[in-house]
Amino acid sequence: MIKIGIINLKINNIKSIENASKIFGETYLINSLEDYKKNTDVLILPGNGNFSQGMKIIKKNGYDKLIFDFIKKNRKLIGICLGLQLLMENSEEASNVRGLSLIKGSVKKLNEKNLKVPLLGWYDVDFKNDIETKSFYFNNGFIVEPIEKDIIRGKINDKIPAYLVKGNIHGFQFHPEKSSHHGVKLLGETISK
Amino acid sequence: MNYEKIRIIPKLEIKNQYLIKGVRYEGLRKVGDPIEIAKKYFKQGADQINITDIVASLYSRENLYEIIDKITNQVFIPVCVGGGVKTIEHIRKLLKSGADRVIINSEALRNSKFIDEVCHTFGAQFLSISIEAKKIGTEYYCMMDHGRENSNKKVVDWLKELKNYQVGEVIINSIDNDGMEEGFDLELAKIAKSANLKCPKVMSGGAGSSIHIYQLLKHIHFEGISLAASLHFNKIKIDELKNYLLTKKINVNTYD
Numbered sequence: 001m002i003k004i005g006i007i008n009l010k011i012n013n014i015k016s017i018e019n020a021s022k023i024f025g026e027t028y029l030i031n032s033l034e035d036y037k038k039n040t041d042v043l044i045l046p047g048n049g050n051f052s053q054g055m056k057i058i059k060k061n062g063y064d065k066l067i068f069d070f071i072k073k074n075r076k077l078i079g080i081c082l083g084l085q086l087l088m089e090n091s092e093e094a095s096n097v098r099g100l101s102l103i104k105g106s107v108k109k110l111n112e113k114n115l116k117v118p119l120l121g122w123y124d125v126d127f128k129n130d131i132e133t134k135s136f137y138f139n140n141g142f143i144v145e146p147i148e149k150d151i152i153r154g155k156i157n158d159k160i161p162a163y164l165v166k167g168n169i170h171g172f173q174f175h176p177e178k179s180s181h182h183g184v185k186l187l188g189e190t191i192s193k
Numbered sequence: 194m195n196y197e198k199i200r201i202i203p204k205l206e207i208k209n210q211y212l213i214k215g216v217r218y219e220g221l222r223k224v225g226d227p228i229e230i231a232k233k234y235f236k237q238g239a240d241q242i243n244i245t246d247i248v249a250s251l252y253s254r255e256n257l258y259e260i261i262d263k264i265t266n267q268v269f270i271p272v273c274v275g276g277g278v279k280t281i282e283h284i285r286k287l288l289k290s291g292a293d294r295v296i297i298n299s300e301a302l303r304n305s306k307f308i309d310e311v312c313h314t315f316g317a318q319f320l321s322i323s324i325e326a327k328k329i330g331t332e333y334y335c336m337m338d339h340g341r342e343n344s345n346k347k348v349v350d351w352l353k354e355l356k357n358y359q360v361g362e363v364i365i366n367s368i369d370n371d372g373m374e375e376g377f378d379l380e381l382a383k384i385a386k387s388a389n390l391k392c393p394k395v396m397s398g399g400a401g402s403s404i405h406i407y408q409l410l411k412h413i414h415f416e417g418i419s420l421a422a423s424l425h426f427n428k429i430k431i432d433e434l435k436n437y438l439l440t441k442k443i444n445v446n447t448y449d
Contacts, residue, residue, distance in 0.1 A: 139318045180269055
């Protein structure tokens, strides 16, 4: 059975991702570094909130080193919403804070003529690979802008990055765990594949 | 063109462990078990569920955590919770129970610094401001404590002020139309539109049929529609409403 560890930043709802993850593997929460179990197959960094708060908690708890070591072992990391943004180098939300820098690029304030800020609600995501276009739940005022464009595997309206894949790192800007049954299914496929 | 799907949001008002519904925030009657009803609306294709604890006493709050916990175990859509939210600690407990976002009315009016505090701790996308509007004379005023107290602030002024904050969403409730099922307060909706908010806005209070919702959206765009009595008393079914709106070219989300 796949073993899944979820890093709890304690600034967002953690229960929904835990509930969804449980369907697909043996799931446990990481509330401090000691909770981490060595044979973990998938690490999830969820989040919804402020970039600087998120980084502060990661640094304070030593999760940055945990994540780096985990990636080195070629295991799967899944970032969700703020969890994805924290994988980038920096963010306009917190100008002097350095992100985990696992993905080159930055986090920018959403500034689209036709979109309300924050993105709050359901938007169609078109995927590059064989995932079907469907609506997913977004709740973010900032969006990622990776330098390598080919890692973007899903977008809203051919513009806004919604799903990134870089090696073993998967990043969702939306909340699959809150996007009804098809969202939970997509999370499961990402965990298992 | 709007890429955003217009959200259909059941609003569950909770008193102790019961789902209740009143008319103009009064004459509350029991509707049933909020957990079962939340599950039903999720199955019907709701896009989000809003929960309000209308008593917001210490006792009812403990009940509420349990209700949210049970709902979010089975409902895989966003669940937003409000009612007497005054402290960061309280919000953390709501999060722990499984709430995704928080809805604040009275405390934002009494202490606007709290808005910044919440946004800084949890991010601006996290906070929905609820406005409980009541028309007195020719003006709409923001009411507090589930309509019991007048803040003496005009809705039009509060909306203007809110533009200085980075809130995630504004929900406009009409107390006068609440539970009447005779249609939305279009005058209030126009005031909300004129504020030109950057964030999404949700209209609430008065819908009694699918046509009422179309009549509103045809003229005034809202990113969300909040429904209570019309759902609770089976005047509207969410899946049927969405199919109807799609035939009218209103962009809503349908599920398999």
